[in-house]
Amino acid sequence: MSKIQILDPVTIDKIAAGEVVERPASIVKELSENAIDAGATAVTVEIEEGGISYIRIADNGCGIPKEEVPSAFLRHSTSKIRSVDDLLHIHSLGFRGEALSSIAAVSQVEMITKTQEETFGTRYRISGGKEEDLEETGAKDGTTFIIRQLFYNTPARRKFLKTPMTEASHVSDLMTRMALSHPEISFQFINNHQSRIHTSGNGNLRDVIYHVYGREIASNLLEVRFQAEGIQITGFLGKPIISRGNRNFENYFINGRYVKNHIVSKAIEDAYKDFTMQHKYPFVVLMITMAGEEVDVNVHPAKMEIRFQNQQAVYNAIYEAVDKGLHAEELxxxxxxxEPAVPKKVPAAPAPVSTSMSSTPVPSPAVPSREKMENNSPVQASMPKKEAIPPKEERDLDYFMAKMRERVRAYHDRGSQAEVDGQSQIYRQKLQADRIRETAVTARKEQEKAQAGPATETKQLDLFEEKFLDxxxxxxxxxxxxxxxxxxxxxxxxxxxxxxxxxxxxxxxxxxxxxxxxxxxxxxxxxxxxxxxxxxxxxxxxxxxxxxxxxxxxxxxxxxxxxxxxxxxxxxxxxxxxxxxxxxxxxxxxxxxxxxxxxxxxxxxxxxxxxxxxxxxxxxxxxxxxxxxxxxxxxxxxxxxxxxxxxxxxxxxxxxxxxxxxxxxx
Missing domain, CATH: 3.30.1540.20 (MutL, C-terminal domain, dimerisation subdomain)
Known part of the structure; x- marks a missing residue:
């Protein structure tokens, strides 16, 4: 039996990295959350080859003082908490102090940072957990991380990464959630030198939804504002017409943190149960705010899982908020x-003008059809004859119109020419009277409008202002x-x-x-x-x-x-x-x-x-x-x-x- 011994720091860091760093998106998540905690108002994320070979994350936050830079990469070093009591009142996204040490253990990291008080910035390079260089450099306020060759020293982990396209999609999904969770921050995501996401950071959540998901979803939203039992819920619900086939469009954030929780998902889906088809899931963007001691975020190093102290209260609050939001409008x-496709009309041969008013059709002169002309051609003579079959809707319409023409023709055959002329004269007189009456009504309305004084404020037309289901x-x-x-x-x-x-x-x-x-x-x-x-x-x-x-x-x-x-x-x-x-x-x-x-x-x-x-x-x-x-x-x-x-x-x-x-x- 082997003896018990203490592992060396490098092995410890690599084991910890296995919990924190699963793929490039994990690095983007940890460093973006650090940027948000640093008070940044603009965050730029750039990747190449899905983030496997290159990741750059730049922010305009507070930066790190030069003397603290090496300590930031030590395990369990953090500026977010000071004692165990602080774990009960966590307001920051990061707090465990494992991100930088784990990332540095499995990649080549370069960090450039500068605080507002310092004249020069600091460049720090570390690879595989070993410090390589620390020097002064020119830099703007904030912090920039450049991560190269992820898992270069752990090939067993690198081979489990997916294709660059798949890894890039995970980063894109993450940046979407980041932008939604903090609309007051401008996020830019660049993939292989092409900008994919760029939000304004104006604090308007609806604008972010429009920018990320497009016009169709942004125009089918219901606003939610709810508060009960120390839980505040704001955001938007998608109308049932934009439901999706998976849960990827269920976006909910606990105290600004994107998480996945079956209690929250079930509350949302139960509230939508009467509005969506089976195997369909709603679109939501909900901001859930509650006291820090009511939620435990220290469940997993990746911080994607949380636990609630009172699960039933959370379920009831979310269910009620969604239920009231869905019943606020007539859905x-x-x-x-x-628009139906208009078939191309083939110009017909002109028919002779008949001087008689009889509706009996007059046979047109014999005109060689296109088919006969093609058959007479020596080139087309040996080719099989093809007949263009109109679509079913067009055939049904042609049949309907043919029947209508037969009935109209039969009606006119039974009437005399005098009756036809009489009816035409009555119709013309009625049409003229209608036009005179319409002109008089329009003139009277204009006169009443002029006497009423200045026009009131124009109100947008609302088809459901008086609801049918009232x-x-x-x-x-x-x-x-x-x-x-x-x-x-x-x-x-x-x-x-x-x-x-x-x-x-x-x-x-x-x-x-x-x-x-x-x-x-x-x-x-x-x-x-x-x-x-x-x-x-x-x-x-x-x-x-x-x-x-x-x-x-x-x-x-x-x-x-x-x-x-x-x-x-x-x-x-x-x-x-x-x-x-x-x-x-x-x-x-x-x-x-x-x-x-x-x-x-x-x-x-x-x-x-x-x-x-x-x-x-x-x-x-x-x-x-x-x-x-x-x-x-x-x-x-x-x-x-x-x-x-x-x-x-x-x-x-x-x-x-x-x-x-x-x-x-x-």
């Missing part, structure tokens, strides 16, 4: 139709009809609303069931044969722990052997749809710590979501009275915009959009 998606507008909307036996069209003011009867009924049943669970006791309905649940030890323990919650809403259980239960009764409104999977889903939802603390509401939500199976389906006939009742109930709901699974219940199309399609306005 009915506006439909915008793309409680008092029920008598004002007009039910137009149904299309495809599924979608109902409703007119309200200058908007056309299209309602999915299945999604709307799902939402009504869900909230009705959830509300009734909180206001009255359920009656039970016996089932035969009973549902047998064969559970594992953990699932059985959960069921026993929350047995009273299940029985309160109408379930009845009986012990059926070791860790097995017989379900002999279910709530009466779920008699036809209660399945074994329902109870298993409830137990699975209670398996993690956060859900267990919210078990009462979670069980209610699971049961209520099962009631959606009783909703009317598409293609099911509903009368106008039934739909009017359904819409009336929809107007009274807390969240009428989405079904419990995240699909929209209603979409809108404005009158202006329709007029643009018909070229009434340009």
């Amino acid at each position: 009915i998606p506006q439909v915008e139709l793309d 409680r008092e507008v029920k008598a004002e909307y007009k039910l137009i009809g149904q299309v495809f036996d599924t979608y109902w069209m409703v007119q309200f003011q200058d908007n056309l609303y299209i309602i999915d009867q299945h999604a709307a009924h799902e939402r009504v049943l869900y909230e009705r069931t959830l509300k009734s669970m909180k206001t009255r006791e359920y009656t039970s309905q016996m089932i035969s044969p009973p549902i047998i649940l064969d559970l594992g030890m953990q699932e059985a323990a959960l069921l026993r722990e929350y047995m009273d919650r299940f029985t309160r809403i109408g379930f009845e259980f009986e012990e059926f052997g070791q860790d097995s239960f017989a379900v002999r009764a279910v709530p009466d409104n779920l008699f036809s749809i209660a399945k074994k999977e329902l109870l298993m889903q409830m137990l699975d939802s209670l398996s993690d710590e956060v859900s267990r603390n919210l078990s009462a509401d979670l069980i209610d939500e699971k049961v209520a979501s099962m009631s959606c199976k009783a909703a009317v389906k598409g293609k099911m006939k509903l009368s106008a009275a039934e739909v009017d009742t359904l819409i009336g109930e929809l107007l009274t709901l807390k969240n009428p915009y989405h079904c419990p699974h995240g699909r929209p219940t209603i979409i809108a199309m404005s009158k202006r959009e329709l007029e643009k399609k018909f070229k009434r306005i340009v």
Whole structure:
């Protein structure tokens, strides 16, 4: 057996570097956080080959005095804390004192720094943990780090790095989070001599979001301002229309620090649950501020993981903030139709002008078609004949127009020429009268406007200033009809609303069931044969722990052997749809710590979501009275915009959009 001995400092530093420095992005994170702690207002990050061969990080912070430079690279040397008590009140991003020593242990580091009080700056070079040079040099205020050849002395670690493109993407993601977490600081990211990110540092978070993510996301944001129980939450929520397929767009910062935490993620996703489809995740940028003693950031050397002293309070605050933000506006998606592609028109041969008013078509003179001309060509004679097939939409439109022409032709054939002339004369007279009336109305409006005095301040048009889903507008909307036996069209003011009867009924049943669970006791309905649940030890323990919650809403259980239960009764409104999977889903939802603390509401939500199976389906006939009742109930709901699974219940199309399609306005 080998003897116990103390490792040499170089080996210790390399082991520590394995915890702090995983890839180039780790170095960028540590040094950028140091720049922020130093009071910098501008930070520039430049990399080459994904940061493997070259990283430069420059800031305009306070700098490091010359006599303290060598000490800064010693292990556990820091200016952020002085004693163990300071760990309970950490306000800086860095504090462990491991970053510089770990980086210097696995790369070639050059640092140029200068304080405002010093005349000259200091250049310091260290490679593999060994000091090489310390000298004075000309420099601007602040600190610049140049890191070359990452893991040059640990080839086993270097081979685990990904391609330069992949490593550069990790650095880019990190710089995005840095810019979002501190909009008051100007960040610039340069990759292979090309500027990728450059924020202004004006302190406006929305501007940073626009610069990083673009116009589409920046124009679909909801602002959040919330405070409760010592927790302050500000930032922006993305509307459900810009949800994404992964969690990469969930940006949340605890006291200015970008972290990943399942408590925060779950609170955000649970609040969005009714607004997003399954396997879709929201876009958020949330700044969460709380007392330093309420959060433990000293969990891992990389400082990406944190723990909360009161997890339930954090969950409740974030959930409430997001939930209120999502319900602040009417989230009915506006439909915008793309301009149809206009097919190229082939000029037709001129037809002879007929002096008769008869609508009977006059045959045009025989003109050789292009196809015949091509077939007569000696070059084209041997080639197979190809026929251009128009797209389906164009064929359907041609068929529709042909039928319309036949009907118009038949109508005119039945009428006499005198009737046609009479109708034309009446139409012209009516058109002229309409124009005179419109001119008079316009003149009267102009006169009233002139008499009213100076114009008031122009107000931006808001299509949802009077909301369709307000409680008092029920008598004002007009039910137009149904299309495809599924979608109902409703007119309200200058908007056309299209309602999915299945999604709307799902939402009504869900909230009705959830509300009734909180206001009255359920009656039970016996089932035969009973549902047998064969559970594992953990699932059985959960069921026993929350047995009273299940029985309160109408379930009845009986012990059926070791860790097995017989379900002999279910709530009466779920008699036809209660399945074994329902109870298993409830137990699975209670398996993690956060859900267990919210078990009462979670069980209610699971049961209520099962009631959606009783909703009317598409293609099911509903009368106008039934739909009017359904819409009336929809107007009274807390969240009428989405079904419990995240699909929209209603979409809108404005009158202006329709007029643009018909070229009434340009």
